[in-house]
Amino acid sequence: xxxxxxxxxxxxxxxxxxxxxxxxxxxxxxxxxxxxxxxxxxxxxxxxxxxxxxxxxxxxxxxxxxxxxxxxxxxxxxxxxxxxxxxxxxxxxxxxxxxxxxxxxxxxxxxxxxxxxxxxxxxxxxxxxxxxxxxxxxxxxxxxxxxxxxxxxxxxxxxxxxxxxxxxxxxxxxxxxxxxxxxxxxxxxxxxxxxxxxxxxxxxxxxxxxxxxxxxxxxxxxxxxxxxxxxxxxxxxxxxxxxxxxxxxxxxxxxxxxxxxxxxxxxxxxxxxxxxxxxxxxxxxxxxxxxxxxxxxxxxxxxxxxxxxxxxxxxxxxxxxxxxxxxxxxxxxxxxxxxxxxxxxxxxxxxxxxxxxxxxxxxxxxxxxxxxxxxxxxxxxxxxxxxxxxxxxxxxxxxxxxxxxxxxxxxxxxxxxxxxxxxxxxxxxxxx
Amino acid sequence: xxxxxxxxxxxxxxxxxxxxxxxxxxxxxxxxxxxxxxxxxxxxxxxxxxxxxxxxxxxxxxxxxxxxxxxxxxxxxxxxxxxxxxxxxxxxxxxxxxxxxxxxxxxxxxxxxxxxxxxxxxxxxxxxxxxxxxxxxxxxxxxxxxxxxxxxxxxxxxxxxxxxxxxxxxxxxxxxxxxxxxxxxxxxxxxxxxxxxxxxxxxxxxxxxxxxxxxxxxxxxxxxxxxxxxxxxxxxxxxxxxx
Numbered sequence: 001x002x003x004x005x006x007x008x009x010x011x012x013x014x015x016x017x018x019x020x021x022x023x024x025x026x027x028x029x030x031x032x033x034x035x036x037x038x039x040x041x042x043x044x045x046x047x048x049x050x051x052x053x054x055x056x057x058x059x060x061x062x063x064x065x066x067x068x069x070x071x072x073x074x075x076x077x078x079x080x081x082x083x084x085x086x087x088x089x090x091x092x093x094x095x096x097x098x099x100x101x102x103x104x105x106x107x108x109x110x111x112x113x114x115x116x117x118x119x120x121x122x123x124x125x126x127x128x129x130x131x132x133x134x135x136x137x138x139x140x141x142x143x144x145x146x147x148x149x150x151x152x153x154x155x156x157x158x159x160x161x162x163x164x165x166x167x168x169x170x171x172x173x174x175x176x177x178x179x180x181x182x183x184x185x186x187x188x189x190x191x192x193x194x195x196x197x198x199x200x201x202x203x204x205x206x207x208x209x210x211x212x213x214x215x216x217x218x219x220x221x222x223x224x225x226x227x228x229x230x231x232x233x234x235x236x237x238x239x240x241x242x243x244x245x246x247x248x249x250x251x252x253x254x255x256x257x258x259x260x261x262x263x264x265x266x267x268x269x270x271x272x273x274x275x276x277x278x279x280x281x282x283x284x285x286x287x288x289x290x291x292x293x294x295x296x297x298x299x300x301x302x303x304x305x306x307x308x309x310x311x312x313x314x315x316x317x318x319x320x321x322x323x324x325x326x327x328x329x330x331x332x333x334x335x336x337x338x339x340x341x342x343x344x345x346x347x348x349x350x351x352x353x354x355x356x357x358x359x360x361x362x363x364x365x366x367x368x369x370x371x372x373x374x375x376x377x378x379x380x381x382x383x384x385x386x387x388x389x390x391x392x393x394x395x396x397x398x399x400x401x402x403x404x405x406x407x408x409x410x411x412x413x414x415x416x417x418x419x420x421x422x423x424x425x426x427x428x429x430x431x432x
Numbered sequence: 433x434x435x436x437x438x439x440x441x442x443x444x445x446x447x448x449x450x451x452x453x454x455x456x457x458x459x460x461x462x463x464x465x466x467x468x469x470x471x472x473x474x475x476x477x478x479x480x481x482x483x484x485x486x487x488x489x490x491x492x493x494x495x496x497x498x499x500x501x502x503x504x505x506x507x508x509x510x511x512x513x514x515x516x517x518x519x520x521x522x523x524x525x526x527x528x529x530x531x532x533x534x535x536x537x538x539x540x541x542x543x544x545x546x547x548x549x550x551x552x553x554x555x556x557x558x559x560x561x562x563x564x565x566x567x568x569x570x571x572x573x574x575x576x577x578x579x580x581x582x583x584x585x586x587x588x589x590x591x592x593x594x595x596x597x598x599x600x601x602x603x604x605x606x607x608x609x610x611x612x613x614x615x616x617x618x619x620x621x622x623x624x625x626x627x628x629x630x631x632x633x634x635x636x637x638x639x640x641x642x643x644x645x646x647x648x649x650x651x652x653x654x655x656x657x658x659x660x661x662x663x664x665x666x667x668x669x670x671x672x673x674x675x
Contacts, residue, residue, distance in 0.1 A: 116666040168669045365490065
C-alpha cells in the first residue's frame with residue numbers, strides 16, 4: 001500500500017472513528033471486540049530463515065441506536081517483522097519498506113434497516129460467490145495478495161467505501177452498490193517471496209522498478225447489482241459490476257540503458273463483469289457452481305522482449321462438489337477454468353484450469369484439521385496447505401500449518417517455491 | 433400357540449384402539465408431542481450444549497430464533513472465539529455464516545454442529561412434518577407409561593432416517609427417542625427431561641443425547657430464556673446473516 005493511500009485511509013478512519021466516538025454519547029447498546037494474533041513461520045525450501053513474524057491487532061465497536069440504526073467501527077494495525085529480521089534476504093527491498101507496517105479500515109459503516117430494506121454506507125465487504133479457497137465471483141472488494149491470498153478469505157478482503165442498498169425478502173434479494181472511489185488490490189512488492197514479477201536468472205542485471213505512486217489512478221464511481229433467489233432447494237444469483245480491474249496492467253518504459261533499468265507503471269483499466277452462481281443440495285451432495293464473464297479485460301502481453309497490452313473477454317467457471325460427511329470427515333472437490341482468446345499473455349496461458357480437493361475434520365475437544373490441495377492442470381504445478389487448530393480457552397486458540405508450493409520455475413505455483421513455509425499462529429479475542 | 437397369538441393380537445388391537453379411542457392417530461400423537469418440544473410462534477431462546485466425552489467436557493451456547501417450525505437461525509454466543517457463527521435453516525436448506533469467510537455457505541443437514549448434536553437437533557424439532565408415525569405398542573420407559581411410536585422419514589433431507597419414539601400415555605409428552613439409520617442401526621438416543629413453562633407453553637428444558645456406540649459420549653442440551661419476538665421473514669434469508 002502506498003504511503004499516500006495509507007495516509008488517506010488513516011485520515012478517513014480517524015474522522016470516521018471521531019464521528020463514531022462522538023456518537024458514543026448517544027443512548028445505544030455497545031459491544032466491543034479486540035483481537036490479537038501472531039503468526040510466526042519459517043521457510044521450508046532453502047535456508048530455514050524467518051518467513052513471517054506478523055502481529056495483528058483488530059478493534060471492532062458495534063453500536064445499536066434503535067431497531068433501525070446501528071453502526072460498526074473497525075480498524076486493523078499489522079506489523080510484519082520478518083523482513084527487518086532477515087536482512088540478507090530482504091535488505092533494500094520494497095517489501096521491507098512497504099510491507100512492514102499496515103493500517104487498514106475494517107468494517108466501518110452506518111446501517112439503516114426497515115423491514116426488508118437495508119442500507120449501509122461506509123467501509124464494508126460485499127461477498128458474491130459460492131466456491132471455496134479462491135475468489136472467482138467475489139469481485140467487488142479488492143484483496144490483499146501480499147501473501148498470495150493464503151489464509152482467511154475475509155482477512156484478505158480489503159474493505160471498500162461504498163453505499164450498499166439491499167431489499168431482502170423471504171426467498172429473494174436485490175442489492176445495488178455504488179462505490180464512489182475505486183480502490184485496488186495490494187500486490188506483493190519487489191523482494192517479496194510472492195512477487196509475481198520475478199525476472200528469470202538469464203535477465204542478469206536488468207532492474208525493474210515498479211512505480212508505487214501512479215498518477216493515473218481512476219477516480220470515477222463504480223456500480224453494480226446482484227439478485228438472489230432460492231427456489232425448491234436451489235440457490236441462484238445473478239450479478240453485474242461496472243468497475244475498474246482490481247489488479248493493474250503494467251506499462252513498461254526504459255529509464256536507463258546501461259545498466260538496463262525499466263519502470264513498470266501500473267494502470268487500472270475499466271472492466272465490466274457479469275455472472276451467475278448456483279448451489280443445490282442433492283441429498284447431502286452439495287453442488288456449487290460459479291460462472292463469471294469479464295468483458296474486454298485488459299492484460300499484459302509479451303512478444304519477444306516487448307511487453308504490451310491487449311484486450312480479451314475472459315470466461316471463468318467453477319464447479320464444486322461437497323460429499324456428505326462421513327464420521328465427521330468432510331470432503332470437497334472443485335474444478336475451475338479461466339479462458340482468454342488466443343494471445344501471448346504475460347504470466348499466464350490462454351486457458352488455465354485448477355483442480356482442488358479439500359478435507360476437514362473436527363476431532364474431540366474441537367481440534368480442527370484441514371487440508372487443501374490445488375493442482376494447476378496447465379503447468380502441473382501444485383499448492384499443498386495443511387493446518388491443525390487447537391482451542392486453548394474460550395477466547396484463544398493456537399494452530400500450526402504449512403504451505404508448500406511445487407512446480408518448475410515460472411509455473412503458476414512453482415514460481416513461489418521459495419515461499420514455502422511452516423507456521424504457528426496464536427489468536428485471542430476479547431469481547432465486551 | 434395359536435391361542436396365544438390370538439390373545440396377543442386381540443390385546444394389541446384393544447390397546448391400539450384405546451389410543452384411537454382417545455381420538456388420536458399416531459401422527460396426531462407426534463404432533464401433540466411436538467407442542468411440548470417447541471413453541472410454534474416467533475420466538476428466541478438460548479440453548480446451552482454440554483458435550484461430555486469420558487472425563488472431558490466442553491460447553492457451547494447458542495441463541496436461537498424461530499418462526500414456526502420451518503424457519504430457524506442459530507447464533508453462536510460462546511465460546512467467544514466462535515462468536516459470529518450463524519446457522520440458518522429454512523425448511524430443508526441450511527446455510528452457515530462464519531466471520532472468517534464473511535458470506536453464507538450452503539451446507540448439508542448432515543454436517544454436525546457440535547459433539548453428538550446435529551444441526552437438525554437444535555433447529556428442527558418438528559417430527560410431525562418430517563416423519564410418518566406408526567404405533568408399535570405400549571411400554572414402560574423411564575418409569576412412565578408410554579406409547580411406542582415408530583417414525584419413518586418422509587423426505588431424504590431430514591437429519592435421521594428413522595426414530596423409535598416414546599410419548600407418555602397421559603399427555604403425549606416426549607420421553608425418549610432412539611435415532612436410527614435406514615438399516616435400523618441405532619445412532620444415538622435422546623431423553624427429554626425437566627419440563628418447564630415458557631410463554632405459557634409446557635416445554636422440556638433438558639435433553640440428554642447419548643451416542644449409541646459409545647455411551648461415554650453424551651451431549652446435554654439446556655433450553656432457557658424464551659422470548660416472544662416479531663421476526664420478519666427477511667431475517668431468515670441467507671442474505672441477512674451478514675448483519
